[in-house]
Amino acid sequence: MKNLETEILIIGGGPAGSTTALYLSKLGFDITLVEKKPFPRETLCGEFLSKEVIDILKDVKAFDEFISQKPNKLNSFRAIDASGKELKSDLKFDAYAMKRSVFDSILLEKAKSVNVHVAQPAEVISTIKTGSEFDSIIEDSSGQIINIKSKLVIAAYGKQNILDKKLKRGFVNEKSYLNGVKFHLPVYLLESSFSEEIRIYTGDELYCGMNQVSDTDMTVCFLENRKHSKIPSRERLIEVIKSNSHFQSVFSNEAIEYIKTVNIYGTGNIYFGYRKVIENGIIMVGDAARVISPLAGDGIGMAMESSKLLYEVIKPYNLDTIHRDKIYLNYKKQYENVFNKRLSTAKIIQGIILNRKSRKLGFGIAKRYPSIIPYLIKFTRSTKTT
Numbered sequence: 144m145k146n147l148e149t150e151i152l153i154i155g156g157g158p159a160g161s162t163t164a165l166y167l168s169k170l171g172f173d174i175t176l177v178e179k180k181p182f183p184r185e186t187l188c189g190e191f192l193s194k195e196v197i198d199i200l201k202d203v204k205a206f207d208e209f210i211s212q213k214p215n216k217l218n219s220f221r222a223i224d225a226s227g228k229e230l231k232s233d234l235k236f237d238a239y240a241m242k243r244s245v246f247d248s249i250l251l252e253k254a255k256s257v258n259v260h261v262a263q264p265a266e267v268i269s270t271i272k273t274g275s276e277f278d279s280i281i282e283d284s285s286g287q288i289i290n291i292k293s294k295l296v297i298a299a300y301g302k303q304n305i306l307d308k309k310l311k312r313g314f315v316n317e318k319s320y321l322n323g324v325k326f327h328l329p330v331y332l333l334e335s336s337f338s339e340e341i342r343i344y345t346g347d348e349l350y351c352g353m354n355q356v357s358d359t360d361m362t363v364c365f366l367e368n369r370k371h372s373k374i375p376s377r378e379r380l381i382e383v384i385k386s387n388s389h390f391q392s393v394f395s396n397e398a399i400e401y402i403k404t405v406n407i408y409g410t411g412n413i414y415f416g417y418r419k420v421i422e423n424g425i426i427m428v429g430d431a432a433r434v435i436s437p438l439a440g441d442g443i444g445m446a447m448e449s450s451k452l453l454y455e456v457i458k459p460y461n462l463d464t465i466h467r468d469k470i471y472l473n474y475k476k477q478y479e480n481v482f483n484k485r486l487s488t489a490k491i492i493q494g495i496i497l498n499r500k501s502r503k504l505g506f507g508i509a510k511r512y513p514s515i516i517p518y519l520i521k522f523t524r525s526t527k528t529t
């Protein structure tokens with residue numbers, strides 16, 4: 144076994160992990176980030192990037208690298224119900240779309256460029272606090288075991304993780320039945336193109352978001368309650384498309400054939416409820432801290448904002464035990480202040496959209512009073528958005 148020491152260990156190299164590393168490196172800490180997958184890698188996501196993301200990319204000086212990868216600019220949104228009822232709105236803020244394989248690589252490369260030590264592919268298999276320090280066990284791709292001692296551990300490992308069970312987090316046995324699936328579709332297979340629009344198709348217990356993410360590809364991302372459906376995701380996707388004539392009209396027959404073999408990325412049992420942001424002394428950021436409903440909030444933006452919030456909290460302190468206690472207390476308090484209202488509004492909107500009766504009512508109200516749409520958008524995002 145190899146033994147290493149670092150001041151801060153970050154678990155996960157998604158948007159939350161890389162952004163945390165970028166911010167904390169400004170404070171001069173020795174940081175090690177461990178990412179279990181080789182990059183570039185795809186992951187479940189609608190791949191919509193909000194204004195919060197753009198602001199933070201500028202703040203960590205990664206915006207030029209982002210633009211050089213040609214993200215697709217979006218300027219409007221349209222929601223279409225199974226009955227064909229439509230809601231439309233301009234976005235009124237800068238938004239883009241880009242494949243996660245590209246986006247996450249930009250941030251992780253940027254973290255490497257500011258001297259963050261990155262171990263990849265390597266997995267953190269356990270982490271425990273003994274006295275005032277943490278002992279974490281890491282396994283790299285060759286099977287080598289490394290023991291890393293650190294003063295702080297930041298978990299940026301996403302919404303579901305084996306470490307949640309090891310930490311006995313309160314929500315691990317909760318069942319949500321919400322299942323997400325994403326795939327990329329070449330735009331030439333679509334019957335109509337809408338390159339600057341985010342489109343959302345809603346149905347009973349499901350919705351599907353579509354954004355164009357590059358000159359050639361469209362992201363198609365479903366979220367569905369699978370409590371009563373045992374059909375495999377791929378067959379269910381095709382069934383859903385065929386069951387809604389408005390939705391089906393977007394796809395050519397070749398597109399349906401393509402979906403039968405395309406790579407799909409999915410996760411089941413996505414839990415949107417309460418989680419503690421500090422567990423056994425480990426600080427949670429991004430989805431590990433809390434998952435926002437993707438229909439009404441922007442998870443990547445919130446993940447990166449939680450990284451920035453943690454940086455602001457840590458900035459006046461060092462990592463001595465007495466200071467760390469203040470960091471724990473302040474992060475918990477400020478996380479609740481900044482995100483709680485946004486999280487609960489997003490959860491309510493998701494509940495309305497998934498339910499047939501309340502969705503019908505919601506569409507009716509929003510159609511009659513369209514000014515409510517930007518107001519709701521404001522509540523599910525940072526207050527700086529509108």
Ligand SMILES: Cc1cc2nc3c(=O)[nH]c(=O)nc-3n(C[C@H](O)[C@H](O)[C@H](O)COP(=O)(O)OP(=O)(O)OC[C@H]3O[C@@H](n4cnc5c(N)ncnc54)[C@H](O)[C@@H]3O)c2cc1C
Pocket residue numbers: 154155156157158159160177178179180186187188189190191192193265266267268299300301302304306323324364365366413428429430431437440441442443444446
């Ligand atoms: C259906 C759906 C659609 C969505 N659509 C959007 C959208 O359009 N726009 C948006 O802004 N957000 C969207 N989101 C939310 C967004 O995907 C997440 O909020 C975001 O990925 C969170 O980033 P993260 O860094 O916290 O976690 P992740 O992106 O999950 O990254 C975690 C990283 O940690 C690594 N890891 C895990 N365990 C370990 C370990 N033990 N050791 C080392 N590494 C580890 C993983 O390999 C991964 O790279 C959507 C979510 C869902 C469910």
